[in-house]
Amino acid sequence: MALAMEDRVIVAGGGPVGLIAALDLVQRGVPVLVLEAASTPIQDPRGAAFHPPTLDILDRLGVLPSLMEIGLKIPIWQVRNRDGSVVAEFDLGILAQETDYPYRFHLGQQKVMPVLLAALAKHANAEVRPDARVTGFTERDDGVLVEYADREGTSHCVSGRWLVGADGARSQVRKSAGIEFEGFTWPERFVVTNLADDLTRFGFTYTNYVTDPDRWAVVLRLENEDGEPNWRITYPTDPSLTDDEVLDPANVQSRLVDIVAGAEELHLRYSGIYRVHQRVARQFRKGRILLAGDAAHINNPLGGFGLNSGVQDAANLAEKLADVWHNRADEALLDRYNRQRRGANIEFVQKASIRNKAMIEERDPDAKRQAQDQLRAIADDPQLSLHYLLESSMINSIRAAKGID
Template identity: 50%
Template sequence: MPYEERIAIIGAGPVGLTTALGLARRGVPCVVYEAGETIAREQRGAAFHPPTLEMLRSLGVESALMGMGLRIPVWQMRDRVDGVYAEFDLGLLADVTDFPFRYHLPQYYLSNVLLDELRRQPDVELRFGETLQSVETDGNSARLVLSTAAGQSETHAPWVVGADGARSTVRKTGGFTFDGFTWREKFLVTNVRGCLEDLGYTGTAYVSDPDAWAVVLKLYDESCDDLWRVAMPADPDTDDDALLTPENVQERLKEVLGTDKSFSLVYSGTYRVHQRVADTFVKGPILLAGDAAHINNPIGGFGLNGGVHDAFNLANRLADVWQGKAGPELLELYSRQRRTVALEVVQKNSIRNKNLMEERDPEVRRRNQKALRDISLDTEKSREYLMETSMISSIRRAEQVN
């Protein structure tokens, strides 16, 4: 049975590839296993917050990324009936970040940029078409069982990083728990062509309504200048075939966007949303990051960004351990720091955001909207709010955890 003298990373999404590049920049050898044959072109995360861009710059991929994408400095809070009640301008944070905007770029673009860079690294091996079946540990190393089209194989690695998403095999077979809950409704997600600026929307907008709330994002796409993503609630008791008929999707879009206009549909799909956090992100040589460690609803853009933050933190700490600059207890610090952020920031704020948008009590809804409007009109309060929503405060919070 072979023993890899390299760190094993399971999953070639943004989190796994960021971890690999972080290790490579420190001269640490690693091998990335990915079940798919190529990078998946999924309808997933598409908005990067300022600290994420700062981390990616430090990894040397800023120029490749910034040649694509959309800079969105201003985002809105809207009521479906009454329109905009608050706007926030990330330009207020220009003194604390070089990236005072949200950067909209579907995550597979980042994955491909990272992959191109990793292919130039001598200490990184990329193995596509290899699926992890299980991982276990004797406390000193990890045993991996993998399958390919040619059959099954086993290997050992001194460390294994589970960056294999919400259905993580590393987490499931590595002995972690994943407590939390599942939201009752489904999310109906669409990509549409059309100029929503004509309807008053900025590139990021959150539409509040008890039954027809929405998250609206302008997307970057190399073949389409006016591509937008609209995510909205869907009845969990209605079959997907009915939910996804073009007629139903068009009616839902008209309802949440407040228009009689029909849109050119590029994509429609549904998914269930969970709020869960693993009991720990470290069990001996088995480590978790990104969706494998914590998942949340997408309102606020915390999932993809939090996963990259995990990867950046983990890669640096794992490199220190690998190079003998620290003991394995440094990885427990990674777990404490990033799990604290997952619980105190990502879970709390994503749940708060969803509850705010779908509040049913008219008086509570008016009170909430007034509070946000007041914050938006006060420069200092806006700065504090933007520090939190941009995840800059979450990085500082992690650094406070010992």
């Protein structure tokens, strides 16, 4: 006799995307089980910049007020040169007629997670199970049998009507489903650092893109656990250097003072290396398997699109899956999720993040001068600036995706 399927959706991955998908589903009356491989929530900031459409989602879910109490509103961002000169400055306040949130919002994921977990804990039909690493699944006509291993390596099996893979870039759900992860890996590794210094005294605003062919950087203002300034600087490395050479304290210090014009020494809290990819899953839905977030797409960090597009996946998917769950729509509606979110990622996230990287590392002096002149002209013209910020803040991306049938 076949095992009866539990009436619930299983979400693989208890990061922000998985928890937001689960919270959105449970608020729509869909029971959820979240399987998370880690024992405790992540403890580093990771993706930390939220765009206006993502704040709309967090507000609808009722968690935004709690997040606002511990995060930073960022209305201004800059493009700068390595010598400290400002190429262009953009004020997101110009979006006030387009969104209730005309700013970026900075908050590390380690601070977001407890708020999401507390919101989920209020629902009796939601469970988050840590130490549960998904290892595979078996799909049936009426649902999915999901296998996972606990901390000791013991195997378990649970069941649900649908499986959402929000289990990151190395997604076991995606791999087990046999879905290709198309794209490429950038040759250079990226270094991410956290600093204790106040970089505003060097002219930096709270979001900055520093241009240079080889030594570009992204500079963001975050806060540590005690609410003290915690500036994040991300920069590319020389592919010929070993990881140990890249992370040598003297080498890191040299790169940082090169980025922060005028600084003689900076106080490093953390440095680490990661590889950066541009990849999109060939399909976001395969039968009863649905992908969201990094499991479905990854990109370079220039523009802060990765986490935001993942949250937008989660919200789009939850709405459609709930309609299918409650028999308000046919399962074919989930193919629209695939078309909308995969389309938005290919047409906006991938292209925009690649374009941003090309802009800040432009090598040809004439092309760089022309691009910077154009950027200044956009920043100085309210109408051009409005259009530019509707794009860079992902508002146009959300609107375009909704129009895909």
